[in-house]
Amino acid sequence: TQKLRLDQLVIQQNRTSLKKKENKADSKDALLSMIQHGAADVFKSGTSTGSAGTPEPGSGEKGDDIDLDELLLKSENKTKSLNAKYETLGLDDLQKFNQDSAYEWNGQDFKKKIQRDIISPLLLNPTKRERKENYSIDNYYKDVLNTGRSSTPSHPRMPKPHVFHSHQLQPPQLKVLYEKERMWTAKKTGYVPTMDDVKAAYGDISDEEEKKQKLELLKLSVSNSQPLTEEEEKMKADWESEGFTNWNKLEFRKFITVSGKYGRNSIQAIARELAPGKTLEEVRAYAKAFWSNIERIEDYEKYLKIIENEEEKIKRVKMQQEALRRKLSEYKNPFFDLKLKHPPSSNNKRTYSEEEDRFILLMLFKYGLDRDDVYELVRDEIRDCPLFELDFYFRSRTPVELARRGNTLLQCLEKEFNAGIVLDDATKDRMKKEDENGKRxxxxxxxxxxxxxxxxxxxxxxxxxxxxxxxxxxxxxxxxxxxxxxxxx
CATH class of the missing domain: 1.10.287 (Helix Hairpins)
Known part of the structure; x- marks a missing residue:
């Protein structure tokens, strides 16, 4: 019958692992468990239909009477209901014993119960998606307006040393007053210096013995510190006003560069380069303090050397300009008559002709040696001049090549007039007027x-x-x- 086939399929499709199927002992245990299924409940049941009320042999107790006819009738009805249930099922339906059917028990689908009671509430009420807030006005004012203090008192700390920048030209005595004030603040709070304070005050020290000595010195300074007097407070205010705390490191470096480019005395040119950050009065005041107290600046020798090297270049350009002026003043028509007493040496390579050299010198005097784009202007003059219309070599020279040739010619003029040129005040004034006229x-x-x-x-x-x-x-x-x-x- 269908029930026998069902028992056969259940036994054949035992849901144990492959290893248990291969093990005979496990198969026996599984078969025995199926045969004895429900027997324990029958013996332990305390109902009238169970056998718990049956007295055990030798116990002397009488159990409740069991109606065998009623029990047999229930069994027959149960058998008929099972037969009626499985008569309609074919072999194919009986073979549909899979993992999904394991959730069905006594006509109740526990899979649907899990879906209804556990999974569905999570799907119906998903978690709220929130953006990450970078700035919250409420939280900001909550923290700002929160005047409540922490219940745990903060430990006293030693004030950090005042930062001094050497280019700001603050008096060194001011640093002593700041340090005295710092020691007195630490003493008032009852703070005891540690190794961290030694590092903050004296920097990194590799020697452990020296560290200990510095720590003892710091403790001694704190214990013997005294507050600033009224006179010292007044001196502190006066010295603070003497410094240039509004000059940062970038402006200082630019001041050094421009001072070398135009010379230390060209205050107006320096102020034009530093504008609009600094006015002419601020630049003049800082330049005066800088050259008066240059020894206060850290590594001042390096900055001084940079400025002096650039000023030496400016001086050499002025001497070359004066030598060129004197040479051209010797001739009525220098383009045709000018000759160098110490001409550059000519090699076998292609060189410039005398006409080309004279034209370069004339154009240098026309535009001035102090211009950065002077050789670009000389190149344009060469290309516009009809005398060199067919001189393709001269017309194709770049500003770099023209600068190389111009420096060679100027060195020849320096040899000729080096001993006779003295840059006195009169010569400098005349050269300044010539520069102004040339600019005009x-x-x-x-x-x-x-x-x-x-x-x-x-x-x-x-x-x-x-x-x-x-x-x-x-x-x-x-x-x-x-x-x-x-x-x-």
């Missing part, structure tokens, strides 16, 4: 060139308008003549 002439020349360009543009626009009007008149004349020719034909 260059500005006038630039304005004249711009005006000429505007005039040329105006002439070109007028010419274009005239051509347009003439073209329109010609078109009208042709249009008028066409009908006449058609009528004559």
């Amino acid at each position: 002439i260059r500005e006038e020349f630039a304005d004249q060139t711009a005006n000429e360009k505007e005039n040329v543009d105006g002439v070109e626009s007028k010419k274009a308008k005239i051509e347009d009007t003439s073209n329109v008149g010609t078109e009208q004349l042709v249009a008028e003549k066409i009908p006449e020719n058609e009528t004559t034909h």
